Amino acid sequence: MAQIIQADSISAPPSPLLDVKDLKTWFPIQRGIFSKIVGHVRAVDRVTFSIQKGETLGLVGESGCGKTTLGRTLIGLETAMEGQALFNGRDLVTLSSRERRHLRRQMQIIFQDPLSSLNPRMNILDIVTEGIAQFKMVEGGREDHAKRLMAEVGLDKEAIYRYPHEFSGGQRQRINIARAISLRPDFIVCDEPVSALDVSVQAQVINLLMDLRKSHGLSYLFISHDLSVVSNIAGRTAVMYLGTIVEQGPTSDIIEDPLHPYTKALIAAVPDPGKAKIGEREERLVKGETPSPAAPPSGCRFHTRCPDIMDICPRVDPPDFSHETRLVRCHLYK
Template sequence: MSAPLLSVRGLKVHFPVATGRLFAEKPVVRAVDGVDFDLAEGETLGIVGESGCGKSTTGNAILGLAPVTEGEILFDGRDVAGLTGRDRQALWRDLQVVFQDPVSALDPKRTIAQSIAEPLEIHGVARASRKARVDELMELVGLRATQRDRYPNELSGGQRQRVVIARALALEPRVVICDEAVSALDVSIQSQVLNLLLRLQRDLGLSYLFISHDLSVVRHIADRIAVMYLGTVAEEAPTDELFRRPLHPYTEALLAAVPLPDPVAERAKTARPLQGDVPNPMDMPPGCPFAARCPLREEGCDQIRPQPIEVGPGHRLACHVREREITGSSALDRQGT
């Protein structure tokens, strides 16, 4: 089996919070608190979870837009977590992003052609070559040549997102991080953009890290899904497997809340509603971050952090109770809790 194109190992992103007290120890927000995953060439990994779970911060850390507190980000076998300056700029040839809001992502004073050409200009591509490349990219994403000299406010939301996608592809990247890339669009337009992304992946051999809060959208595009909760990965599995056999109680609750046209796993359909409040990210329990809301929680769950275990091909989860059901014991039993 070939090595993954992108590997994240033990990724942590902690943000200190000012308290107003000069010598007081600053509390930290554990936005990402030990995340591991791989992304293969030509694959789409979906990252899902509620708002504030750390999924966008994970993407920003990979891009170098959020400081890495600890861990490795391996791109093609090279640790790129600490790259700065020219080295980081060179990496952006291979690693690009499509953000949620195309309005804020585009300069309203630049024409469509100028916006798409921006990364080519930054990386020193000759003017004549830039024009030809822009024309090629516009055709690739389904924009008309007559729209070349228009401004973002003259386009629809779906057309603007096509411009953002074209700009992301300008330097022929190998990985594109799609951060809520369709959530600002109407449902009918979402489908068109998702199908465009799938076609581009097939034709160009792209790998996607697809970040979203919408499981039904992720199901349409992702080969595998990682479910995040408060900075950790609760469960990761191939997409069909996750919908057929969700194991983590948080995954079950998410699936139970999604209106789907076809049945999902029995466990998800009968999942109990979430209890309690989301813990304060500045005062996290030492154990499972989901313990406070988990309908299956046991004594000690909030004191001992569950470690991810493999429960099937490509299927991992971090849950003491489910681990015991599958293997016969858990860290709670081994530590006498």
Template sequence: MMSAQEIKQPPFFNIDQLKTWYPVKRGIFSKTVGFVKAVDNVSLSIKKGETVGLVGESGCGKTSLGRTIMLLEHPYAGDIRFKGQSIFSFHKKQKNSLRRSIQMIFQDPQSSLNPRMNVLDIVTEGMKSHGLLKTSQKDAAIHLLNEVGLEKNVIFRYPHEFSGGQRQRISIARAISMQPELVICDEAVSALDVSVQAQIINLLKDLQDRHAFSYIFISHDLSVINHISDRVAVMYLGKIVETGPTANVLNDPVHPYTKALISAIPIPGKPRPKIVFQGAPPSPMNPPSGCRFHPRCPHTVDICQTVEPSLTQASDHQVACHLKKKRAFTAP
């Protein structure tokens, strides 16, 4: 979580009207016949030491946004600025440096850790290639393992010898070995048991306190986001529909989609109705006109079908919904 001093700092990372569209090609000449609009006009900023949660159901564009930040996808339009400069104008050396400054942790460490490498090599490989080794490889590995709560005697073991939670600790050690400024955690705890999830979230928070990393924490689970994020952005079909400080959004949600996500969070001893929407999300290749949520929204009015609502201030955070002023929503 951010200190008072960090809150005052300007964002060091700015995503501006970003569109990550994947071309759909057909025919023997591979003609582009359309686009999958995975990320469609998303703006987001991140401050040093801040955790921004990105939440939304499968296919809403969370990973595509992360991959574009990592320069793994080229945007159709929009910009991402790192310390004021567009990352898409970076020359090769700057791109290499950015790829060190931003690290990504994935859901499935089993597939992202090379099964033929031992822990010593996994956690120090990046340091070697970026010239960051200031001590012996073994000492560096032991230091990193200590940071993530693993014993030094595991350095010669291989990924398959660990539990899911331990493997995620190894992934985290590898990520922090690069001394990153921003770590993108893409469903990093989703595959773990609830008790192990809590341990990994606490580890991420401790590391943030020690090193002032910023996190983008991607999850389809709002209760996980609630535990770690300073701010949250709720995504639906490539767009941010509600965003603001996590407590404000969760205590006073305005968008019907956010309300549905919140209704899915179990509260011990307080059973309550879960809001379930009709149908699956539409295809991001042919998103609905107007508000993209209108075919599933229980509160749709005429304007929702034709005019896209923009993200504007509603009480203490931002919402994209025509009816936000009326606040007349109830559970359907």
């Protein structure tokens, strides 16, 4: 296995690990006894981005923006309707289920809720070695393997015969991480991995993920609603709104000088202890609420809430405009 990975990375060094182009994941809305399709929820709509080997891409946005669906589509838990997602040169969208099964070893996911993502009837040994057994990767005893994984995620090695309910939230998330890295993947989708954890435990888990990235040469898609978390862990960030990525580029650039009006509003709304408070800082609060992804606004999807709206915005959906280090989907940056 190790040899195959090496061959891949040598044959295509300049190409990114993951290259997503115009990806669409739409969910049909069905009505009536014949389940006629009357429309689509455009959860992910024409999304383009890439992730380099060893890189962490932060994916931020508010609830319902499609960030989780995007992550699940990459892992194969949802099916894309259109577009391309090249992973090590192979297109995940057109992959047969057999080929995908093979690729699963290289791509893993960590979910938000650390309890519901662990089978309550399996002990930790079975949970963290299930994948290894599937792929016949066990070298030496399963126990030894499980103990090594436990040590790697900072858990007591002797706890492998215990069950998920015996652990705290932070420890459960460590078990999820152990399972995710057990197959030595190249890429992990982290879907809000610390959002359900207590504040004092969040930092421990974030630090663990950062350490593992280094020691295992991992790449992450780090999905979060929390810009402060993303700003600490991700080198580059993509901001999602209503199914599309509205801005992407280096994280520090986005936070210090957001370009897209939505990114500006999002950052203005994040409390930043020690800095100016809402009301004291520049007023960029957006009006109203996010429209439904089943009937997104015409043209630019943000135009209904945008403080910088122009004539063109309701008519023409902007493409990604390149602006220095960033891609911005807004007519202002034509």
